[in-house]
Amino acid sequence: MSNSSWQPVPWQGQPGQQPSMLAAHADRERAVDVLRAGFAEGRLPQGEYERRIERAYQARTVGELSMLVADLPQGPMPQQQMMAGVPRTFLPPPAPATNGKAIGALVCGVGTVFSGGASAIPAVILGHMARKEIRERGEGGDGMAVAGLVLGWLAVAFWSLIIVLAVVSSVGR
Known part of the structure; x- marks a missing residue:
C-alpha cells in the first residue's frame, strides 16, 4: 500500500x-x-x-x-469492564473464626517474660480450654493455643526449678 x-x-x-x-x-x-x-x-x-x-x-x-x-483495523476499544461477582459456589470457604481463648493463651504465654512468670498459669489454663473449644466448635487458633501452652509450661517449669534450687540451697546451709 x-x-x-x-x-x-x-x-x-x-x-x-x-x-x-x-x-x-x-x-x-x-x-x-x-x-x-x-x-x-x-x-x-x-x-x-x-x-x-x-x-x-x-x-x-x-x-x-x-x-x-483510519485504514487499519484498530482492535477493541478500551472499555471499562464491570466486575461481576464470583458465584458463592466457586469461592473458597470462609476461614474459621479464631478462638479468643487461644489468643489469650498466646498473650499470657509471651507475657511470662515480662511478668516474671505470673501469667504462666493463666496461659496454661487458657491454652487447654482453647484447644477443647477449638476441637468442639471447629474454630481456628490451635497453633496459638499450643504456643501459649508451651510458653506457659516452660515458665512453670523454670520457676519451679528456681524455687526447688532456692529451697535446696537454703536447707543446705
Whole structure:
C-alpha cells in the first residue's frame, strides 16, 4: 500500500472525543500501537509505517491521529469492564473464626517474660480450654493455643526449678 492510495476516512473516534480535541500522550501511544500492529501484519510497508509513526508523534489533535490509523483495523476499544461477582459456589470457604481463648493463651504465654512468670498459669489454663473449644466448635487458633501452652509450661517449669534450687540451697546451709 503506497502513500498515494491511502485515503483518509472521516473521524469516527471514541464517544465523547471530537476531532479537534487536543491529543494526549495516551492517544498518541494508542495510535502508534495500531500502526505497529498494522506493520507487523504486513498491512503497511516500512517507509509508510515510519512516516505515519513520525506524524503520530507530531499530531496535535485526536482527529489527526484518527486519520493516520483510519485504514487499519484498530482492535477493541478500551472499555471499562464491570466486575461481576464470583458465584458463592466457586469461592473458597470462609476461614474459621479464631478462638479468643487461644489468643489469650498466646498473650499470657509471651507475657511470662515480662511478668516474671505470673501469667504462666493463666496461659496454661487458657491454652487447654482453647484447644477443647477449638476441637468442639471447629474454630481456628490451635497453633496459638499450643504456643501459649508451651510458653506457659516452660515458665512453670523454670520457676519451679528456681524455687526447688532456692529451697535446696537454703536447707543446705
